[in-house]
Amino acid sequence: MKWVQRFNGPERFLHAVVALLFLVLWSTGLCLHVEWLRESLGAWRFAVRTVHDWTGLLLMIVPWSLVWVWRQQLAAFFREMTHWRSMEVDFLAGRTKRAYKFNGGQKLNFLVAILLLTGMACTGFLVWKSQWISLQTREFLYNWHKLLFYLLSVQVVGHVFLAAVYKPTRHALQGMMRGRVLKTWAEEHHPLWKPEEGEEIGE
Amino acid sequence: MNEQERMTRRRFLKACGLGLAGLSLSGYMTYLFGGTSVKDVLKSTLGGTGADGFRALENFRINSVEPTPNVQLADYRLTVDGLVANPVTWSFAELKHALTEVEQVSDFHCVEGWGIKNVRWTGVKMRELIQQVRPMQTATHVTFYSLGGVYTESLSLAEAMEEETLLAYGIYGKDLPAPQGYPLRAIIPRMFGYKGAKWVYRIEFTDHQHLGYWERYGYNVDGVTAR
Numbered sequence: 001m002k003w004v005q006r007f008n009g010p011e012r013f014l015h016a017v018v019a020l021l022f023l024v025l026w027s028t029g030l031c032l033h034v035e036w037l038r039e040s041l042g043a044w045r046f047a048v049r050t051v052h053d054w055t056g057l058l059l060m061i062v063p064w065s066l067v068w069v070w071r072q073q074l075a076a077f078f079r080e081m082t083h084w085r086s087m088e089v090d091f092l093a094g095r096t097k098r099a100y101k102f103n104g105g106q107k108l109n110f111l112v113a114i115l116l117l118t119g120m121a122c123t124g125f126l127v128w129k130s131q132w133i134s135l136q137t138r139e140f141l142y143n144w145h146k147l148l149f150y151l152l153s154v155q156v157v158g159h160v161f162l163a164a165v166y167k168p169t170r171h172a173l174q175g176m177m178r179g180r181v182l183k184t185w186a187e188e189h190h191p192l193w194k195p196e197e198g199e200e201i202g203e
Numbered sequence: 204m205n206e207q208e209r210m211t212r213r214r215f216l217k218a219c220g221l222g223l224a225g226l227s228l229s230g231y232m233t234y235l236f237g238g239t240s241v242k243d244v245l246k247s248t249l250g251g252t253g254a255d256g257f258r259a260l261e262n263f264r265i266n267s268v269e270p271t272p273n274v275q276l277a278d279y280r281l282t283v284d285g286l287v288a289n290p291v292t293w294s295f296a297e298l299k300h301a302l303t304e305v306e307q308v309s310d311f312h313c314v315e316g317w318g319i320k321n322v323r324w325t326g327v328k329m330r331e332l333i334q335q336v337r338p339m340q341t342a343t344h345v346t347f348y349s350l351g352g353v354y355t356e357s358l359s360l361a362e363a364m365e366e367e368t369l370l371a372y373g374i375y376g377k378d379l380p381a382p383q384g385y386p387l388r389a390i391i392p393r394m395f396g397y398k399g400a401k402w403v404y405r406i407e408f409t410d411h412q413h414l415g416y417w418e419r420y421g422y423n424v425d426g427v428t429a430r
Contacts, residue, residue: 032315035264042268046420049315084218115222127316131428135312142316 002183004195006175010070011077014063015176021059022117022156028052029149053128060121081110087192101193109159116152120145262319263311265382268416269351272381272402279386285408286342289335295372295386301335302327307369309392314422324390325373329363332370332406342408347389347400356400356415357424358391360408367392370403394426 007015028048031037041048067074080101090096091104102110123145130138162169163176169189175181186193276295284290293301305328311319329345338360346357362368369390372379379385384401391398397417418424 039265043420045266046417046422050421111218112222115219135310135318138316139312139318145316 003180004183004186005179006181006186006195007077007179008073009179010066010073012176012179014066014070014074017066018059018063021055021062024055025052025059026153026156028055033146033149053124056121056124056128059117060125081107098192099190101190103190105162109155112155113152113159116148116155119148120152123148262317263383264313264315264317266313266315266396267354267382267401269349269353272350274350274381274386274402276386280404281387282405283332283336283408284405285346286339286410287408288337288339291336298327298387299372302331305369307367307390307392309367309390311390311392312395314395314397314417323375324369324371325376326369326371326387326390328366329368329370329389330366333360333364336408338408341410344409344412346407346409346413347403348405348407349400350402350404354400354402354416355413356389356398357409357413358389358398359412362391362394365391365393391426395422397422398426 028051031041031048032045032052038045067078084107085100087096087098087100088104088107091099092108123141126133127138127142127145133141162172164170164173171181171185172189186195279295280292281295281298282290282292291301304325307324307326308321309324311322333345342360344357344359345363346355348355358368367390370387371384371390372387374380374383379388384399384403387403388401389399389403397415400415412424414424
């Protein structure tokens with residue numbers, strides 16, 4: 001079987017950091033939001049809230065610091081992920097199955113995740129550090145934070161389902177876990193993607 | 204940069220702009236509906252049932268740290284003591300007889316971030332109670348004690364004397380529901396809800412500020428800034 005390099009070390013590390021911080025934020029957020037979980041926490045609510053707030057701050061700082069530190073190794077990923085061709089729009093419209101390294105769905109997932117996370121970071125930070133805003137504005141932002149939480153939850157569930165559960169696409173997880181995917185899989189799902197020379201790995 | 208690439212960048216920016224606009228709109232809609240959960244938003248969107256007041260009451264989240272006490276009104280007593288010239292112990296009927304009943308519409312703000320607009324409280328003003336018990340010159344603060352023996356909160360004398368500081372026993376024209384602090388709770392509308400102790404049975408006047416339950420964990424004593 002022949003394998004090809006899909007993600008390099010910095011890309012996988014960045015994804016792992018974002019995923020870990022997101023998981024802490026999502027689970028602590030759920031504990032603070034779901035009524036019976038909140039009630040059963042009792043005084044632990046304060047500690048959970050503190051973890052939630054500081055993890056949110058870390059999510060605003062750490063990934064961007066990593067992007068800066070590994071800007072050269074990550075440049076190709078960001079260039080491709082944010083570069084939209086008509087083909088990717090056609091992919092979303094179901095008019096083609098062809099794709100370069102990332103298909104239209106993956107690019108949309110990235111875009112939506114960035115937007116939702118940015119929205120959550122801004123609203124969450126201002127709800128936490130509310131001394132600069134009125135209570136009415138704080139409550140407005142809190143509602144927005146919750147709405148983004150619902151949307152992001154749906155999006156992440158979809159992302160995890162396609163990447164780890166749905167049979168036709170779940171091999172993609174290998175790319176994130178091991179950094180490489182089967183060449184046959186890559187040719188089927190990303191036929192226009194030509195891994196750079198030296199990226200093909202035999203086994 | 205070729206023509207195709209230039210167009211695709213524009214498409215990317217358009218997508219960002221549309222996404223932000225969509226999120227802003229949906230966030231604003233949620234704010235308008237004042238919902239605290241998906242269910243509330245849907246319920247509000249679909250028209251819901253009951254009067255607005257009672258829908259708002261349902262939207263209150265209960266953040267108690269002690270079990271809701273089972274209060275028999277006949278046995279209930281409110282004690283006001285400490286640094287006062289005229290300490291009192293009132294039954295609920297005596298409390299209502301001694302002080303003037305007022306109705307007050309004010310917003311409720313929770314430190315968690317949610318709030319309820321235009322809550323209609325019924326109760327008595329702390330200011331009038333203070334005038335009746337006549338604090339000594341050394342008294343600077345008041346401490347509220349909850350029936351469960353766990354929760355306490357405090358205000359400065361000046362905060363307790365504010366126009367809108369209330370001892371509430373009714374909400375939306377009815378008795379306070381038990382989880383809301385029946386039969387008596389403190390309401391300070393400009394402060395976060397944690398400053399308003401529920402199930403109040405004792406008010407003590409002191410010469411120092413007593414740190415309340417959540418304040419010992421880290422919330423601010425002023426009740427206005429979160430942390």
